[in-house]
Amino acid sequence: xxxxxxxxxxxxxVLRLSFDNAEKRGALDHAILDAISDAVDSADARAIIxxxxxxxxxxxxxxxxxxxxxxxxxxxxxxxxxxxxxxxALDRTNLPTVxxxxxxxxxxxxxxxxxxxxxxSVDSAKFGMPPAKLGLVYSHTGMRRFIDAIGVxxxxxxxxxxxxxxxxxxxxxxLVNELAPADKxxxxxxxxxxxxxANAPLSISxxxxxxxxxxxxxxxxxxxxxxxxxxxxxxxxxxEDMREGIVAFGEKRxxxxxxx
Numbered sequence: 188x189x190x191x192x193x194x195x196x197x198x199x200x201v202l203r204l205s206f207d208n209a210e211k212r213g214a215l216d217h218a219i220l221d222a223i224s225d226a227v228d229s230a231d232a233r234a235i236i237x238x239x240x241x242x243x244x245x246x247x248x249x250x251x252x253x254x255x256x257x258x259x260x261x262x263x264x265x266x267x268x269x270x271x272x273x274x275x276a277l278d279r280t281n282l283p284t285v286x287x288x289x290x291x292x293x294x295x296x297x298x299x300x301x302x303x304x305x306x307x308s309v310d311s312a313k314f315g316m317p318p319a320k321l322g323l324v325y326s327h328t329g330m331r332r333f334i335d336a337i338g339v340x341x342x343x344x345x346x347x348x349x350x351x352x353x354x355x356x357x358x359x360x361x362l363v364n365e366l367a368p369a370d371k372x373x374x375x376x377x378x379x380x381x382x383x384x385a386n387a388p389l390s391i392s393x394x395x396x397x398x399x400x401x402x403x404x405x406x407x408x409x410x411x412x413x414x415x416x417x418x419x420x421x422x423x424x425x426x427e428d429m430r431e432g433i434v435a436f437g438e439k440r441x442x443x444x445x446x447x
Contacts, residue, residue, distance in 0.1 A: 190214070190249075192222035197377055200233030200384035202226070207240040214249035215295055220269035227276040227284075233384035235280070236376050237303055238287035244312065245296025270295055271328075277302040278399070281392035283383040287376035288312050288363065293351075298329050301336055301362070304395070305383075307376045308354050308363040315351035321436060322428035322444070327408065327416040335402055337361050 190208030197203050204226050206219045227235060239245055248270065277284055277299075286303035291313045300306050316333075318325045325346060333342045337360045345352075357363045367375040383391070408416070423429055427447050435442035 189218035190216050192219055192226065194226055196232070197236075198381045198384070201236060201377065201380045202230050202232035202234070203236040203238065203377075203380075205238050205240055206245075208249070209241045209243070211246065211249060212243040213239045213241070213245035213290075213296060215245055215247065215270060215273075215299065216249040217269045220273040223273045224269070224276040227273075227280050227282075230280070230282060232282060233388060234380040235282050235284045236287055236380050237277075237284065237299070238376065239289050239296075241290070243290040244288045244292045245299060246291070247294025247296045247317075274299065274302045274329075281388075281395055283380075283386075283391050283395070285376055285380045285383070287372055289369075289372060291315075291351075293317060297362075298332060301332055305365075305379060306363040307365045307367060307372065307379060308357065309369045309372045310354050310366040311369065312354045312357070313351045314354070314357045314362055315349070316345045317349055317436075319347055319349040320442070321432035322423060322426055322430075322442070323432070324420045324423040326420055327413065 188210065190206060190211070190213075192204055192206045194205075195203050204223060206213070206215075206223065208214050208216065208219060223237065284303040284305070286300040286306045288300055288306055288308035290309060290311075292300050292308075293313075293315050294317055297314055297316060316325070317323075330342065330346070333345065337345070341360050352360070352362075354363065354366050358366055365375060365379070428442075428444050431444065432442050
């Protein structure tokens with residue numbers, strides 16, 4: 188069963204997008220990602236809130252169910268297109284965006300949260316990037332997003348060690364901007380979004396453009412290097428190790444890595 192996204196306007200000028208895939212711990216599938224992309228691009232608002240449903244924000248890409256015979260192709264299609272499109276929509280919008288992290292944010296779920304301008308998190312949330320536990324080479328564009336937010340040392344710790352961190356650590360690192368108890372998260376996110384919506388729209392859009400261009404100017408990859416990094420990522424989807432990592436995760440056992 189596919190996930191869904193509902194929208195409402197909880198305050199003047201604020202659009203809230205709530206995605207729901209509770210049976211899969213908020214896994215990001217085509218339906219959710221396409222709906223987020225379309226809603227952000229067509230938003231008639233002054234600020235946007237993105238949030239999950241239930242006790243889990245998002246466990247990341249919805250790839251655990253993919254058949255083994257087409258895993259590499261199907262996984263790459265999800266990650267390279269709907270997921271990228273949703274993140275790019277959040278990147279390019281001139282509207283300020285707030286992510287209300289209602290529970291654990293893992294993998295692609297954490298990158299989705301990081302694609303918003305600001306993040307308010309429930310104080311019991313956990314955060315993690317599991318590529319090293321799954322045999323995945325992460326995208327260079329996604330890795331850059333983390334380096335921009337928390338710096339190289341913390342990005343190394345997050346991606347190479349692969350352990351989860353708590354909300355207080357995420358706040359210290361800069362992964363989130365504010366913490367709130369579960370029963371006050373909605374109000375905290377709405378208060379922040381309403382404050383953003385009340386600010387001068389030309390200033391908001393102009394300052395977002397300045398930040399965007401400054402980050403872009405830090406250095407583009409040479410085409411051959413970028414192609415090599417993309418090939419590394421694609422190869423990881425086709426590797427025996429990633430198939431083993433996904434199966435071992437589902438079976439709750441240590442993976443048996445082969446290095447191929």
